[in-house]
Amino acid sequence: EVPLVESGGGLVQPGGSLRLSCAASGFTFSLYAMNWVRQAPGKGLEWVSGISETGDDTNYADSVQGRFTISRDNSKNTLYLQMNSLRADDTAVYYCAKGIYHSDYWGQGTLVTVSS
Amino acid sequence: EIVLTQSPGTLSLSPGERATLSCRASQSISNNYLAWYQQKPGQAPRLLIYGASSRATGIPDRFSGSGSGTDFTLTISSLEPEDFAVYYCQHYGNSRRWTFGQGTKVEIK
Numbered sequence: 001e002v003p004l005v006e007s008g009g010g011l012v013q014p015g016g017s018l019r020l021s022c023a024a025s026g027f028t029f030s031l032y033a034m035n036w037v038r039q040a041p042g043k044g045l046e047w048v049s050g051i052s053e054t055g056d057d058t059n060y061a062d063s064v065q066g067r068f069t070i071s072r073d074n075s076k077n078t079l080y081l082q083m084n085s086l087r088a089d090d091t092a093v094y095y096c097a098k099g100i101y102h103s104d105y106w107g108q109g110t111l112v113t114v115s116s
Numbered sequence: 117e118i119v120l121t122q123s124p125g126t127l128s129l130s131p132g133e134r135a136t137l138s139c140r141a142s143q144s145i146s147n148n149y150l151a152w153y154q155q156k157p158g159q160a161p162r163l164l165i166y167g168a169s170s171r172a173t174g175i176p177d178r179f180s181g182s183g184s185g186t187d188f189t190l191t192i193s194s195l196e197p198e199d200f201a202v203y204y205c206q207h208y209g210n211s212r213r214w215t216f217g218q219g220t221k222v223e224i225k
Contacts, residue, residue, distance in 0.1 A: 033212065035214065037161075037214070044204065044216060044217075044218050044219045045153075045155075045161065045204055045206075045216040045219075046216065047213060047214035047215065047216065050212045050213070050214070052212070057212070059211045059212045059213055061213070095160055095161075100208065100212065101148065101149055101151070101166070101208040102149075102151035102163060102166045102206060102208065103161075103163060104163045104166075104172055104173070106160035106161055106162075107160065108160055109160055
């Protein structure tokens with residue numbers, strides 16, 4: 001059983017929006033902080049956003065602040081990332097990752113391509 | 117904001133050789149908040165080391181982490197064919213933010 005499964009990626013035009021989801025299983029989702037991490041093609045890892053166990057504390061990288069919103073639904077064991085005003089440099093594989101200090105569980109990633 | 121600088125960018129070694137990877141922080145950080153990951157092409161990162169020196173579940177003992185303050189090291193004592201990959205260090209900092217180093221590629225010589 002795969003603990004984290006992302007979905008919602010795809011091709012979107014610059015300025016468009018997309019919502020990513022990350023379905024969790026195999027652990028008590030509501031007990032863990034969660035994060036989104038992205039990786040542009042051929043590049044390194046970049047932390048995007050994090051959220052506390054209850055969802056009342058959220059944080060963002062400067063590069064996405066004001067454009068992306070992280071949220072979670074603990075009743076559905078699901079993490080979300082609402083991405084607005086997308087730009088070409090947001091093109092990347094987006095991973096969800098469990099944990100606050102580091103992550104022992106990562107999803108397989110979902111590809112977001114921003115292009116006209 | 118703390119910056120993590122990894123060196124070298126690429127390490128060319130043969131199976132059986134020892135690999136030493138460096139991660140330097142721009143300011144002193146707590147050991148508790150330094151982790152190392154391995155990533156192979158097309159795969160998600162895999163946690164190797166957390167708390168600077170604790171091996172994650174299922175990680176072979178040929179992988180070890182050390183260091184403190186601003187200088188941290190990941191050592192692979194004897195490279196196996198499956199160890200050729202990219203390695204990242206990661207720090208947990210203020211406001212729950214994560215910072216990653218730029219990565220070190222360990223390639224077959």
